[in-house]
Amino acid sequence: MKILIGLVLGLLIGILIMYFYCCKNNVGALPTQDPPRGLISTTEAKALNNNWTDYRKQVNDSVAFGGVDNRSSWYSIEDIKSYLSIVEGENNNITGIRFYLGVDDSLGKGGKTTIFMVPTVPNPDYKPGENDPNNDDPNARGLDRGTGGMPPGKGYPNP
Incomplete structure (x- = not known):
């Protein structure tokens, strides 16, 4: 009986030690994902938004x-x-x-700006410094019909 109690007690102590060791050293934790290239801060996003307002909105x-x-x-x-x-x-x-700006003229003359996206594929004729390494896939479907901000002229951040 003493051997059984010692065995169970030793097993419990071992489990506790492993639990605290793993948690303290993040062993078994989910791997963190690298941030994407081009990730910007909210300050940078606001500056881009303000630049668009200053240089493009009126036109x-x-x-x-x-x-x-x-x-x-x-x-x-x-x-x-x-x-x-x-x-x-x-x-x-x-x-x-790749994201493109377009104009949806289904509303009437002048239309409204839209953003649509198309997939890209490797450019077989790519030459560094001369052209883009990615070509639009001319046979792929694009994605459009996003919802415009409300009101449409509201800039970033749009609460």
Whole structure:
């Protein structure tokens, strides 16, 4: 009986030591993800937004349907994940996503700015310093129909 109690007690002490060792040293913790290239601070985002307001808003609004142009597009996480899954399934050579500004003129003359995205593939003729290493995939579907900010002219941050 003394041997059994000692064995159980030793096992419990060993489990506790391993528990605290693992937790203290993050052994078994989920790996951290490296941040993406181009990650910017909120201060930088505000500066970019202010630059757009200073250099582009007046011109864009002057040609937009209704006199106030969109300045943002919103896509749900689910839609973006689904889109990435579709384009990767259609072509396993996708290197990234390129975003374009466009004008949706379905509302009337002048339209509203929209942002659409298309997948890219490696450029077989890539030469560093001469051209882009990624070409748009001309056969892939793009993603558009994001929701504009409300009101459309509201800048960042849009609460």
